[in-house]
Amino acid sequence: MRRLFGSVRARATLAATLVVAVALVAAGAAVLLSLRSNLLGQAGTQAERTARSVATDLAVGKRYDELSLDGDEEPVQVVDANGTLVAVSEDLERISGTDTDAVKPQPSASASAGDDADDDADDHESALEPGEIDDRTTFTNGSATIDGERADYRFxxxxxxxxxxxxxxxxxxxxxSAEQGAVRTAQTVMLIGFPLLLGVVAGVTWLVTRRALRPVEGIRGEMAAITASEDLARRVPVPDTHDEVARLARTTNETLAALETSVERQRRFVADASHELRSPIASLRTQLEVGVAHRGLLDLEGAVEDTVRLQRLAADLLLLARLDAGERPADARFDLGALAREEAAQRKGVTPDTVDTVEVAGSRGQLERLLANLLDNAQRHARSAVTVSVRRNRDHAVLEVADDGDGVPEEDRERVFERFVRLDAARSRDDGGAGLGLAIARDVAVRHGGTLTVRNAPAGGALFELRLPMVSSER
Incomplete structure (x- = not known):
């Protein structure tokens, strides 16, 4: 049972059936009440017409025995002010719901006595003139037995x-009887028709829901196959519709594409990292083995250089791992211009140019690493000069690092930010970098809500531009 109602189709069918059932019950009750009220009103009108006809005969002076009281299905009683039955229709055997249950006429008391009794009983009502019929009519429900047949009546x-x-x-x-028969017929029709209608609603909802959810089942099946095969190149089928299911399929395919790209990037990262780590480790091992065998040939400077290179590579990989894990930068405030001036002062050939005081928020250590990577890259490719500048641009802080080298070709201006990517020209001038510096700089910029791009510098060479949100002085 839990498995059955655990499906969307079963829940949708049950919900639709319940809604229709509640609506049918409410509509059926309203119809029955309206039908009963209308038929009851018609019976009351018919009874009032008969009563006023007899009252008219009495008003014009007809005697009791001259009244027309022989209706087969219309019991009539005439009661005086004392409650005495003075006239009654023929064949009336029993009656209830009127002022008296008597069915045999009795001699009437004197008119004066009747008037006194009426005055005592109805002293709050205005007296009628002789021959006058009251405009008001009182309705009650009761029963009567006529010629052995009992029935309900509206009096x-x-x-x-x-x-x-x-x-x-x-x-x-x-x-x-007409009202009761009509109500019973309507009830019978509802008792038979409502379940049939609910069955039709449930069946149609089940079929329509199955048809609507068929593409979802296709998506689920394909996702299960992708999970089993671990083939992220596969895609789920997209139905030829423009509804939510089609959008779900397209979003799923976009997610699979992003996941495939991420996994492929991770695989390349692991492969490139293994390759980059292999070189310094193999060189260091070779030097140490030579030193063990021939102590006089041990190249200590080369061993230290390989160790430093290995240490830097490990630090880069660790930082990239933290960035990929979504580590949030600190929310410290500091002057980006002061950071640029400090970094430039520690390097030969780097000239500060228009360094303004601009406050930003984030990790000072990570942004210091970003600037160091940009300056390292610029110094490797510069012919003679590297400049660094910091300025305001509306609500952003802009840091620029420019060199006078050969620049970056337009078709490679995004590829240089990929991990382990080194252009051919750069590789010949590389001093041991693994191609992670610019990738780390781009990731740090993105984590701080900024951007890092490259274009041609005004004096030739490459110009790397970092944009970061500036902190308001009122913060």
């Missing part, structure tokens, strides 16, 4: 003032 009571007889009340009934 109407009308008062009339008759000269010499006082105030009389005419009770006339209209059968409720």
């Amino acid at each position: 109407a009571a009308v008062r009339v003032e008759v000269e010499g007889k006082g105030q009389l009340t005419v009770h006339a009934g209209a059968p409720l």
